[in-house]
Amino acid sequence: MKTIACKFGGSSVADASQILKVKAIVDSDPARQYIVVSAPGKRSDDDQKITDLLLLAWETAQNKMDTGSILEVINKRYQEISKDLKLDYDLGPELKEIEKQLSTESSDYAASRGEYLNGKLIAELLGATFIDPAQVITIDQDGSLNEELTYPAVAKALNNNGRCVIPGFYGSDPTGKVKTFSRGGSDISGAIIARAVEADVYENWTDVSGLLMADPRIVPNPEPISEVSYTELRELSYMGAHVLHDEAIFPVKGLNIPVHIKNTNSPDDAGTSIVGKVKHRATPIVGLAGKKGFDAVFMQKILMNKEVGFIRRLLEIFESNGLSIEHLPSGIDTVSVIVRQKAFDAKRKKVLSEIEQTLKVDDLATYEGIALIAVVGAGMAYHPGIAATVFRSLSDEGINIRLIDQGASELNIILGVEEPDFNKAINAIYRAFIKT
Ligand code: ASP
Numbered sequence: 001m002k003t004i005a006c007k008f009g010g011s012s013v014a015d016a017s018q019i020l021k022v023k024a025i026v027d028s029d030p031a032r033q034y035i036v037v038s039a040p041g042k043r044s045d046d047d048q049k050i051t052d053l054l055l056l057a058w059e060t061a062q063n064k065m066d067t068g069s070i071l072e073v074i075n076k077r078y079q080e081i082s083k084d085l086k087l088d089y090d091l092g093p094e095l096k097e098i099e100k101q102l103s104t105e106s107s108d109y110a111a112s113r114g115e116y117l118n119g120k121l122i123a124e125l126l127g128a129t130f131i132d133p134a135q136v137i138t139i140d141q142d143g144s145l146n147e148e149l150t151y152p153a154v155a156k157a158l159n160n161n162g163r164c165v166i167p168g169f170y171g172s173d174p175t176g177k178v179k180t181f182s183r184g185g186s187d188i189s190g191a192i193i194a195r196a197v198e199a200d201v202y203e204n205w206t207d208v209s210g211l212l213m214a215d216p217r218i219v220p221n222p223e224p225i226s227e228v229s230y231t232e233l234r235e236l237s238y239m240g241a242h243v244l245h246d247e248a249i250f251p252v253k254g255l256n257i258p259v260h261i262k263n264t265n266s267p268d269d270a271g272t273s274i275v276g277k278v279k280h281r282a283t284p285i286v287g288l289a290g291k292k293g294f295d296a297v298f299m300q301k302i303l304m305n306k307e308v309g310f311i312r313r314l315l316e317i318f319e320s321n322g323l324s325i326e327h328l329p330s331g332i333d334t335v336s337v338i339v340r341q342k343a344f345d346a347k348r349k350k351v352l353s354e355i356e357q358t359l360k361v362d363d364l365a366t367y368e369g370i371a372l373i374a375v376v377g378a379g380m381a382y383h384p385g386i387a388a389t390v391f392r393s394l395s396d397e398g399i400n401i402r403l404i405d406q407g408a409s410e411l412n413i414i415l416g417v418e419e420p421d422f423n424k425a426i427n428a429i430y431r432a433f434i435k436t
Contacts, residue, residue: 003199004202006202006205007189008022010186011041011206013118033162035128054113055110056070111170128164131158168187182245188247194252201257207265218423227274232411239291249274290425296370298334304334314337338405370419390413
């Protein structure tokens with residue numbers, strides 16, 4: 001039988017009416033056996049996430065201040081959900097226990113209780129088995145998943161237990177203490193469950209109908225993306241398009257389990273499938289994304305290309321200053337180092353003087369306020385003229401391209417433009433590929 005692991009995000013489980021949508025989705029397909037849930041998220045823009053409230057309560061308890069009013073808000077929220085779902089489940093003892101542990105337990109323990117309580121309620125509503133991830137998911141001290149311990153333990157706990165509800169976001173460290181992933185980590189939990197049970201699909205239910213080809217705040221009504229590969233998604237999300245936690249792809253990638261992004265509020269929408277390899281695509285690009293806030297450190301030196309070790313010494317300067325390099329476009333006797341402006345600002349003077357002294361360059365300049373745009377699509381490699389289309393669309397708009405970097409995989413072309421040209425450039429490239 002087909003098996004589906006589903007993860008429902010914070011907005012999908014924010015209150016009883018949302019949770020009833022979850023129930024309808026789960027009930028509509030018996031293959032939906034493994035249900036991973038987040039803590040209740042925001043019900044409106046000015047609402048608070050339960051996870052944030054729990055962390056606030058923990059901090060307050062650590063400072064030996066009164067947590068009463070914060071816990072009251074948390075309690076009320078769960079009691080309301082339970083009452084609206086007409087559940088005969090007394091959360092009182094659980095809430096008391098959490099209150100008791102706040103001053104002695106870790107912040108991870110506190111943060112994890114949002115998922116724990118929601119998991120209990122949703123398991124009750126669905127008549128499913130509750131599985132506590134602290135018993136089966138092991139997260140090493142450095143925050144990475146302990147695969148050898150986790151996958152067999154999860155598979156054993158879930159097999160032959162019927163429909164199971166598993167709270168997302170946490171597991172335990174090797175000593176058995178509750179440990180969370182980074183924020184938004186229920187996406188990772190869902191992927192781990194999918195991998196452990198070798199699910200046919202990992203459905204990630206959220207409040208948007210998948211990914212769009214461009215940021216809708218920049219391009220009006222961009223086309224949805226129906227299929228994107230794991231690697232294309234990585235390129236798009238590095239550049240700011242975000243639907244899934246960055247680390248959520250790793251568990252499913254090895255087994256080629258597709259991730260299907262779906263909208264809880266509009267379950268019939270097609271959504272986006274994230275797959276190992278895209279079979280067919282109507283356009284040569286899958287999407288474009290971009291970010292502002294970069295600086296380019298440009299240098300030129302006669303016969304640079306013949307100087308053995310030049311790039312290594314250059315990289316060492318950035319490394320010893322703790323700066324991560326984003327891109328490194330190079331010419332014959334020129335190279336630019338692209339860094340994040342925020343991190344570079346504090347080290348600028350030191351780095352520039354080290355470059356001058358160590359590398360004896362002929363020309364050294366910094367261009368500030370660069371916006372990077374990634375045009376992404378695996379098909380680009382097989383399509384002559386993609387680069388020409390991109391460059392023509394920008395020149396038609398009079399936009400100056402400050403740098404170009406085409407990845408070795410030909411999965412993307414990265415362009416740098418001046419920040420004031422950013423929105424105009426994204427629109428120009430989008431329109432060059434998608435005719436409206
Ligand atoms: N509740 C956690 C957070 O707010 C984890 C999640 O929702 O994925 O980050």
